[in-house]
Amino acid sequence: MLENRRVLLLTDGHLGVFTSKTATCILRYRPQDVVAVLDRSHVGRDPADIVGVGRGIPIVGSVAEAMRYQPRSLLIGIAPAGGGLPDDWRQFIRAAIEHGLDIISGLHLMLADDPQLGPLARRHGVTIHDVRRPPDGIPLGANIARTLPCKRILTVGADCAIGKMLVAVELAEALIRRGRDARFIATGQTGIMISGYGIAIDRVISDFVPGAVELMLVENQHREALIIEGQGCLIEPAYSGVTLGLMHGSAPHGMIFCHQPSRKHLRHHPEVPILPLREFIELSERVMAPLFPSRVVGIALNCVDLSDAAARDAVARAEAETGLPATDVIRFGPDRLAEAVEAIL
Amino acid sequence: MLENRRVLLLTDGHLGVFTSKTATCILRYRPQDVVAVLDRSHVGRDPADIVGVGRGIPIVGSVAEAMRYQPRSLLIGIAPAGGGLPDDWRQFIRAAIEHGLDIISGLHLMLADDPQLGPLARRHGVTIHDVRRPPDGIPLGANIARTLPCKRILTVGADCAIGKMLVAVELAEALIRRGRDARFIATGQTGIMISGYGIAIDRVISDFVPGAVELMLVENQHREALIIEGQGCLIEPAYSGVTLGLMHGSAPHGMIFCHQPSRKHLRHHPEVPILPLREFIELSERVMAPLFPSRVVGIALNCVDLSDAAARDAVARAEAETGLPATDVIRFGPDRLAEAVEAIL
Known part of the structure; x- marks a missing residue:
């Protein structure tokens, strides 16, 4: 584009x-x-x-x-x-x-x-x-992602503007470098500008959000792995519905949970404390469980405001707390996450 | 209208x-x-x-x-x-x-x-x-329902087309008969046709669903109780996002859980089993908890396809299973639910 x-x-x-x-x-x-x-x-x-x-x-x-x-x-x-x-x-x-x-x-x-x-x-x-104008003819969600041959990875997160798009781009590129047939699937305007493909699902009429996601997944079902850009978060008062519609429309095999260690409250809603990491991961898996057995397979930390030492500490703490691989994809590279994804390909 | x-x-x-x-x-x-x-x-x-x-x-x-x-x-x-x-x-x-x-x-x-x-x-x-055309100028959700003086009751449910609108209408009318200053708040086209007021939130651009709900609640904040029509359900592949956006936009003090005892799978998705009643109630409260301490305060059963005896049985079983008051508002009247709501007014 x-x-x-x-x-x-x-x-x-x-x-x-x-x-x-x-x-x-x-x-x-x-x-x-x-x-x-x-x-x-x-x-x-x-x-x-x-x-x-x-x-x-x-x-x-x-x-x-x-x-x-x-x-x-x-x-x-x-x-x-x-x-x-x-x-x-x-x-x-x-x-x-x-x-x-x-x-x-x-x-x-x-x-x-x-x-x-x-x-x-x-x-x-x-x-x-x-770029945010949705295409015509988006169908209702039909719960079909789960039937597609491609593996699906979705970035989810603790808040807006925390790195879900960036992590998805970095992860897709890392998988491609490792010889995988992966593709980044943009669901927001910036991802579309960068990759030249996608639908801004937050602009779609609410009834059709999962259908918009499915449209993209069906078009790319022949790929080995689709790395889907997450939107919003499950506890964001304005965007939680978009988040859940995207999760259900994606039926992801694996989710990457994105967080910023220094962030304790939602960026746009300081009255809302962010849930503890393990509780938030459990909530993400819980809302998926009735439709698809999606698991969080890795943690992506946005340590832009931390020193190298503090960032390393934060990564180690996240791994200890969750038992999952963690990294800051910008500072330490996305390989830990790419390995976690390859383990389920 | x-x-x-x-x-x-x-x-x-x-x-x-x-x-x-x-x-x-x-x-x-x-x-x-x-x-x-x-x-x-x-x-x-x-x-x-x-x-x-x-x-x-x-x-x-x-x-x-x-x-x-x-x-x-x-x-x-x-x-x-x-x-x-x-x-x-x-x-x-x-x-x-x-x-x-x-x-x-x-x-x-x-x-x-x-x-x-x-x-x-x-x-x-x-x-x-x-009727489904939304008004212009709907704002982003601002997490403000929780700050309004009115008590808010939302019908939620186990599936689409299970009675959420009807239960909300019946409950509002019962409260009015009991001398309460209650109002039914329509969120779908049929509710709007019946009551002459409301916004069809499933037609709103996904980013603005909670804002559309808040718009109506703010306009009616001086009422004692707003009985809000639920939409979709949390495990419906096509509509779950609308459901969560409505829940978060409403910040309900009480939820009425609507079910049809004979329904074991989603109407539009026979591949999706409906969760056991207690588990579904717990999920509904769980997704609300980070934003507002909403509790399910009553069960509304749609027994249209059951005999009187079977309906009475189903109501008794739901009460025993959940410890909450239950009724079929059409067959047995909405008073059990009206009492449960009055207890939190």
């Missing part, structure tokens, strides 16, 4: 590991497709010094300034809760369209349907790609 | 307790608004002999034949899984529009947007009411 797009990445004021999840993942997995970042709060700095990836990509303060890097598209680099557009971002999108750039957006808000932006894009002959 | 509509109820070939859930509930709760039923398989019979309600309402075989009863609207009396339109029903809808009737539909398919039916309705000056 991003090949040859020469992306200008819009994060204005939001560039950060958790505040611009989309942008950070694009910088991590598609740096070759990004020509510049637009963020007035960080002009002249290096993205790698802020989010750890994207070394050497220039940060600029306006679309006009970015044009020297010959961008061909503007990509909205945040995915705010609720999926709306920050008020002052319209100016950037308008400017990009007027400079002839295509727009790539993962917002809930469909920019192509916007009464100003849609016509403006048509007048300038540019395309607005609303 | 149905007052003075003089409804012609379309069930062609589907009239039955479980096969025309919408029609049966309309006949039960709004018989005064129904002038005739259109069902070619049952012309001349009495609805009460087929579904136990609607005594004396004529069943006819065509729209033309129905006109002698002076209908003002055609109501689509089924809610098929997936919400599509049976192929040969378009003729009835076209005929109704051509006879000047408004259309009331709870299908997922939005009839007003249909390229044939929409323009036809406009030409004939009639209105198509797509």
Whole structure:
């Protein structure tokens, strides 16, 4: 999806590991497709010094300034809760369209349907790609994933924005390096942008979430292993239903439980304490049990805010507490998890 | 919503307790608004002999034949899984529009947007009411139900089409008879048709299901008790996500667990056995526990296919097994449940 797009990445004021999840993942997995970042709060700095990836990509303060890097598209680099557009971002999108750039957006808000932006894009002959728009004709869930020949691995987690997409990408790549016929299956806008394939299930009408998942699994059933991007979490007040629909639609043989050791309460709901690790794993297996005997087979810890020593400690503690292999896929690599998955292939 | 509509109820070939859930509930709760039923398989019979309600309402075989009863609207009396339109029903809808009737539909398919039916309705000056169409501006769930002053009761269940809506209606009416300021909160198309208020949450974009529920609860927070219509069930492959989103959005003080004693497997998924009653109740409380201490406070059994003696047995067994009050609200009345709810008001 991003090949040859020469992306200008819009994060204005939001560039950060958790505040611009989309942008950070694009910088991590598609740096070759990004020509510049637009963020007035960080002009002249290096993205790698802020989010750890994207070394050497220039940060600029306006679309006009970015044009020297010959961008061909503007990509909205945040995915705010609720999926709306920050008020002052319209100016950037308008400017990009007027400079002839295509727009790539993962917002809930469909920019192509916007009464100003849609016509403006048509007048300038540019395309607005609303990545979150679901395809037509999604069927009801039919409980068919369990009948497919492929092995299915789903990342689940203790919260939103904790690493479920990243872990799935890293795990799929590790399995491919190990000679396995694995594929990452994106279920959210950023995963779709990175991989060029998928359905943003949180945008699907609620009755059809498992059907959307099944559609993708059926299309890829000939693969040895599908590594499915998880969404939300089972105790997230806003997203728990999407999470359960995805779990039931996936019928995963194995789940990878994603956590951040320092996180004690939900990111968007500080009033909700995160369950103890073993209890959360047991809950995940419990809600699957009536439909498919899914087991958590590994733990992925997001230790971005810990020292190396503290991260090693956290991994060791998670392994001792659960008896499962654990790692931080960025810091220590995904091999522990790839081995755990290979054991059930 | 149905007052003075003089409804012609379309069930062609589907009239039955479980096969025309919408029609049966309309006949039960709004018989005064129904002038005739259109069902070619049952012309001349009495609805009460087929579904136990609607005594004396004529069943006819065509729209033309129905006109002698002076209908003002055609109501689509089924809610098929997936919400599509049976192929040969378009003729009835076209005929109704051509006879000047408004259309009331709870299908997922939005009839007003249909390229044939929409323009036809406009030409004939009639209105198509797509009851399942959600309102604009539904917010993300904010975990706020728990902060509202009203007591919240949610019907949950062992399967789809097992009585969750009916139990909620009966319970709300019983509480009102007992002098309580209670209100039924509809979350599905039939409940909305009956009560004239509500949002069909299974039609809402998945990310916004809890927000849709919260919207209704906030609007009615001044009531003493809100009796919320449940949807789907926690182990239904197609609908479990809607169920969990509704549960978390409702933060119910009490849940009424709905079951049909004779049902051993899911209606739409015979490969899925229904959990034992106590285990299912425990699962329902377990998924709520991280967000709100919701307890199942009563059991509602749908004994439509049992003799009186067998129904009494089933109620006694459910009470013995769970230690909770149980009843069949249609056969034995809702008072046992109303008492259980009053105990937590």
